[in-house]
Amino acid sequence: MDSKQLNLSYHTSFIFICKEGFGKGTVEELLGNYEAIKGEVEIRYKDIVFLTIYPIKKKKRKFESSKLKIIGQLRGIADYLSILYDSQTAFYMQQISKSVYNLEREFRALIEIVFLKNKGKSWYNKYFEDSKKEQDRAEKRPDCIKLIDNPLDKRNFVDLRTFVSQNINSSKNTILQKLQRIEEKLDSYLDLADFEGQELKEISVLLSDIKESSDLNRQSVSINDLYEHLTPTLSQEWQELYDQRNLWAHNYCLFTKEEFSRYTILSSTVLRKVRTEVTLLSLFNDEESQSFIVGNHSVNINLHKVKSEGSSICKLKIKFNLGSDKSYLYEVPKATYVDLIDISKILAEFIDDTSSSILLNNIEANPFLTGIIKSTVEKIINSSEMTEKIAENFEQLQKLLDKEYFLKVKMEGINFKKGELNKVETKMNDDLNNLLQQVFQPTESL
Template identity: 40%
Template sequence: MPKTKKSYLMGYKEFQTSLVVSCKPGYSEKTLHDIFETGNFNEELQVLLDKDSNIIFITMYPKDNKEKKFDTNKKRYLEKIKVVCDYISIIYDNQTIDYMRKISESVYVLEREFRTLIEIIFLKAKGATWYKDYFHNKENEKNRTINRDNILDLIDNPLDNLDFVHLKNFVEERIRFSSSSISDRLNIIEDVLTSNNAIGGTRDDIDTMLDELNKIKELTYSKKTELKVSELYKHITSDLAKEWGELYNFRNPWAHNHCLMTKSDLVKYEDLASSVLKKIRTEITLLSLLNSDKEFVLGNDKLKLSIAHFPSLGTSFCRMKLEFNSRGTQHILEVHEATYVEFFEIVGILSKFSEFSDSLDLEHLKMNPFILNKIKEYGNKLFCDEELLSKIDDNLIELEKLLSEYDEKYELKKLEGAMFTMKNDVDQLLNKIFKQN
């Protein structure tokens, strides 16, 4: 097999920006050099200049051990030369290459899981023709199979014909049809009626009420989803829709290959992407591990890992608990906002700790939380493994180390006697309360 040619840069310095600029009349390469010399950049920044005809090429990079200030110094130098230049363009910004690579790694996972969430909801409720029956729109769709490997003709992923922006619009439109939207509009009408003492109200008041009534009629008579609000909005919440829309703006620099991204752009994207992914994975956990019950459990009284659904104030979250007894003391690890990902991580840590192996490979299971029977099969074998139970007694410190290496917040707590009994009673009471809701 021939060696794959790499068309992208390799081995480049992490901090470097290359520019092409054109100076305003009366200014030159010497001006740019003088700005560098008089701007106190010498100690922290290196700038290389060269000229070709009427354009000037610049490469700047930080001096050793001055990398942390590179963003600030780069911006400061650009601000200075902007005054004397009528054209400044990026050739390469090495940090942007790294930022875009990091975003690329997350975008597939983020979009794949969100598309899967939408797909499973509607597939369960409406069957295989759900997309054609309710959301088919040729204007928004692109044929992703043209000039591609014909394996794509063998699969059906209808949402993949929609761009990110159309997914954003789809979610926002679905949220418009929630009961809360109708309730909000009725409240607007009520406020107008109760706040105005005039018998007929003002013309503006009447227009407002008519407008809101028309919007309610749209919501009431729409046949776009034919799904009960509780079925759809149980998983695609207004918070998730709002953050998905915000994510679109932060994703654009990556999607459209913008010339420059900053560290603050990346941090904003990562924070928002993490929040969105957590919400999506929570809903996928509810559709998979917790589809048939409020709690999913592996193991028994000796060693038990559980994840349970706790809807609170309109927000869904899942709580995970690892519980076991070691040398007469009960130990518990609680994660108050967990998803199927954290659940599998704990299973993986216990497998590594006990050196457990099986014909079923956990690595193949954890990417698909919907294959419940196989997950249960693997988990029940692991949690009944005598080696694991014995090693927990003999080498608890090693297990605590593995847990903290995965997440420093994963700390085993010891519960003894009355404290353990009281905690179990409280947990059972909470479960009863949530089941009633």
């Protein structure tokens, strides 16, 4: 990670007390072993050492590994060692803060929209209200907060995690799995004179889980009937995410690049699953709607719903006709409405359509404005500037897409394809798109 990504200097400040026989000279000698690191050290209040380390210019890539080694060596000469401030951790915390808001907000919104749509305005009171798990989060806040319903806001991240695990893990398949585990445990101890206490506890927990699941099912709530991607796997990922999020929530003094990378990958995975569910709900809101297609002879965008491993996903294809029977095709598996908006914003930037860019920026978090989204994308694609600029300077568009979109997709671990099509491939692709447009006409709401 370079300085442009961090947008701040690299530095870490320590406070410590040396063991007897060690002092400022020892610390300076220790720092002298690092070619890429400089340090400033002073002793105050008789024996308290203040130290700040930072990288030598153009040596920033080595800062984190050197920092961790220095911590180990300082521990060896210090009776007391603490970190006052770490600039990399500050950056990581800022990124996580934004990520946590998006994750929680979008996940809460997905639950709310689906239950409101399927169960009506009293959905929360009827199925999930539980005073033991709720907080009055409007208390001592501005009066306007008290005017807003948002029932899930009564639950914090911890209780949202509980909500996920209790409801997602209540499917019939999961209950049968738990019964199978109880049966296996009982069979394994049939020949024993008595059960060990721990085994009894495990069986008791399993029975309790099944009772809770049965209670939920009696409420006529079936997550499996309402969602495709809220699965036990997502529940486990949310638990892992919760553990990583705690490092941010409790403002730990040091957050490593490895921990940040693990959090980033996990949060991206979970968020993409949530956004896939939102995409299916917003752009594909009935069984007749299988494709979101916008295009003309120059540009064609096709977001298509397909089944994969028992659940629906969305595949995105963007094709540019370059003339002379040549075209260029991008394909993104497991795409969401965010990918559609991102591509559209880049196309607007390509033709200097500022008004469309502003509109898409303002509505990008509300994919249920499907009519506005479709008309805006059509306006961008059908402009005369688009046809002219693709013919004259497709290389510029490629650079924009690679830099502003596909780099981000690659960092999220999403594989994508891109390449030039020949005359035969272009004809086959055109025929497929025409067929999709005839068979899967978008609904009027799109």
